[in-house]
Amino acid sequence: MATALKVTALLNGLIAIGHAVKGIEMFVQNKTHYQTLPRVTTTQYQIGWYQGCALFSIIALLNLRWSTTGLDHTTDKLIAVLVSGTYLCSSYFYRTVNDSAQWLTFVGGAAQIYAAFIA
Structure with a gap:
């Protein structure tokens, strides 16, 4: 579980950086x-x-x-559920407007579920 959570942490860090770069591109350059x-x-x-x-x-x-x-408290598990749900719901709503965001948010949600509850 620890390795899967570290990989998920890295994935989320990369998503944060990519999100910031896209924002700079949208708001500053364009x-x-x-x-x-x-x-x-x-x-x-x-x-x-x-x-x-x-x-x-x-x-x-x-x-x-x-x-x-570890996710040793109920609160930790609820946070992981909310994170996964947010990613997966975003993926569902992105399906008609932004294909790359749809798949990235789906991967984020799936990775969170795997790391928190399966690994």
């Missing part, structure tokens, strides 16, 4: 689309995007911690 939106909408979108980066980083750190302590 501003034309966002210049047509009201400023408050663009700001809220950016804040939410970078909150997602923080969430993926938190998930990575949780998995790293769990790799040493």
Whole structure:
């Protein structure tokens, strides 16, 4: 289980970095689309995007911690269920708009389930 959780931590860390890089690409390098939106909408979108980066980083750190302590409390298991559910629900909703995000979020959810409950 410890190795699977470390791999899942690494995966989530890479997802966090990729998410941040995509945000920089969207908001800094490709501003034309966002210049047509009201400023408050663009700001809220950016804040939410970078909150997602923080969430993926938190998930990575949780998995790293769990790799040493295990999921020994009910709260830890509930967090793992919520993380898996969030990834898998996101994957389901991405299916019609973003194929790469669909598969990446599916892999994130599947890895979390495997590491937390099967390995």
